[in-house]
Amino acid sequence: MRDRIRKLIAERKVVAVDVDTLSDTSDLYEAGLSSFASIQFMLALEDEFDIEFPERMLTRKTFASIEAIDRSIAELIGEQV
Amino acid sequence: MAVPSPTIEILRPPAERMRSVAEIAARHSGDVDREGRFPQEAVDALKAERLMSVMVPKRFGGEGLSLLETAELCTILGQACGSTAMIYAMHQIKASSLVSHGGSSPWHAGFMRDLVDEQYLLASATTEGGIGGDLRNSICAVHVADGRFTLEKDATVISYGLYADAILVTCRRAPDAQSSDQSMVVVKRGDYTLDKTTGWDTLGMRGTCSEGFRLVSAGDAAQIFPQPFSEIAAQSMLSASHILWGAVWFGIAADAVARAQAYVRAAARKQPGSLPPGALRLAEVVAMLQDMKASVVAGVVRYEAAMNRPDALSSMGFAAEMNNLKITTSQRAAQIVTHAMLITGLSGYKNDTPFSVGRHLRDVTSAAIMISNDRILSNTSNLLLVSRFDTSLVN
Known part of the structure; x- marks a missing residue:
């Protein structure tokens, strides 16, 4: 799942740096994730994983790193099963 | 002193x-x-x-x-x-x-x-040449070496900059940081020089002296806030700005309505037994003022519910509601003062009567453009692509 997240980050040019330079725990905001880009990125994630982020997940922390995104998506997919 | x-x-x-x-x-x-x-x-x-x-x-x-x-x-x-x-x-x-x-x-x-x-008296330097009012991006960066910092900023607006005792300045966290990766630094009088670059001859809010300056500063690296500016902006600045600005505009609007009411009462005393022409409009504008008051109070209630919970303060729903508070109060204030002028007529239009509301009208026109409402609406419209409005009456 982290590979699919990374692929989306690269395709959508979500951050200002090469995604390969980021570790799973790198701070995406420090890597240039703007508030506008973060929302476009969320929409892309919702589409890719066929999920909908609930209101409680719409905070900076949810999208702060690849690991954090992975955790949130895993939780949502788990809820669907 | x-x-x-x-x-x-x-x-x-x-x-x-x-x-x-x-x-x-x-x-x-x-x-x-x-x-x-x-x-x-x-x-x-x-x-x-x-x-x-x-x-x-x-x-x-x-x-x-x-x-x-x-x-x-x-x-x-x-x-x-x-x-x-x-x-x-x-x-x-x-x-x-x-x-x-x-x-x-x-x-x-x-x-x-x-x-x-x-x-x-604390001032703020967020606006920057090349960036404008987008406070979540900076061009300038703070340089830190040997426990000291240096920071230069083309600050196109520092309200009452010349009269402040300290200025809180936003900048990139380091020379190699992205434009949105920002810090905030407290520079005290003596740490900085200001070279005036632009003046402040405006329609209203003329006393804020929000001139532009080239700011050059240096000091102890400990003056840089330990938290990223993104957290400060989301968790304290956003709500404090929109609530306190709303409170100021409410005050201006309330005084304009008080003048309109005084005008109507004076007219009523001269013609006992009949309603003066502005009386109906007065009732209307008082309802608008009450509505504005409710918006500010609801904003405070919303803030107090989220207070001390960084996650709640950083949530998109909260940001959208604070943005909406700014849009509503800035628009309402201008409508209310315009209404007060209709009630007071020529007496309100003139600058030298007890019913003058010209200064009020000019002052509140700033509300829609200090952080442009269009910028805020565009930010909110982006948030609403994922965030849903809380439809409960008490949250």
Whole structure:
């Protein structure tokens, strides 16, 4: 799942740096994730994983790193099963 | 100038002290507006009444007032002089960032004590040449070496910059940081020089003296807030700005309505037994004013529910609601004052009657453009692509 997240980050040019330079725990905001880009990125994630982020997940922390995104998506997919 | 520091016990209640300041501010508001000058008398009075440090927690020597209590102070002052009230609100917005984020940093905790002792006036330098009012991006960067920092900024607006005792400056965290990876630095008088680049000859809010400067500063690296500016912006600045600005605009609008009411009452006394022509419009504008008051109070209630919970303060739903508060109050204030002018007629239109509302009208026109409403709506429309409005009545 982290590979699919990374692929989306690269395709959508979500951050200002090469995604390969980021570790799973790198701070995406420090890597240039703007508030506008973060929302476009969320929409892309919702589409890719066929999920909908609930209101409680719409905070900076949810999208702060690849690991954090992975955790949130895993939780949502788990809820669907 | 150090302000004599009486113990808290002998201070009168804050609202009472603010009413004394408001009398002084009202006396000079016409001249401040006409000359486009800094309201020195009123700001001196704010310092003498020790109203600069009211939000500072008691453990640092302040009075620990809540945002709601501080908003009330802004409203009292807003009824006397829009410029002075806006200066006071902008100062308290900076103070709220110190209160929310400075307590755990020894330098900033010490600075809060100094704010209490010296009654500093705090200014803000977020706007930058090449970036404009987009406060979440910076071009300039803070350079840190050997425990010292240097920072230069083409600050196209620093409200009352020349009269401030310290300025809170946003910048990139480091020379190699992205534009959105920002820090905030407290620079004190003596740490910086200001070279004026633009003036402030405006339609309204003429006393805020929001001129542009080239700011060059240096100091102790500990003056940089430990938290990223993104957290400060989301968790204290956003709500404090929109609530305290709303409180100022409410004050201006309320004074315009008070003048309109005085005008209608005077007309009613002259023609006993009949309703004066403006009476119906007065009823209408009072309903608008009440609606505006409800918006500000609801904003405070929403803030208090999220207060002390960083996740809730950083949530998109909260940001959208604070944005909406700004849109609503800025638009309402302008509508209300325009309405008051219709009621007062020529007496309100003239600048030299007890019913004049020209200054009020010019002052509130700034509301829609200080952080442009279009920028805020565009930000909210982006948030609404994923966030849903909370449809409960009590949240």
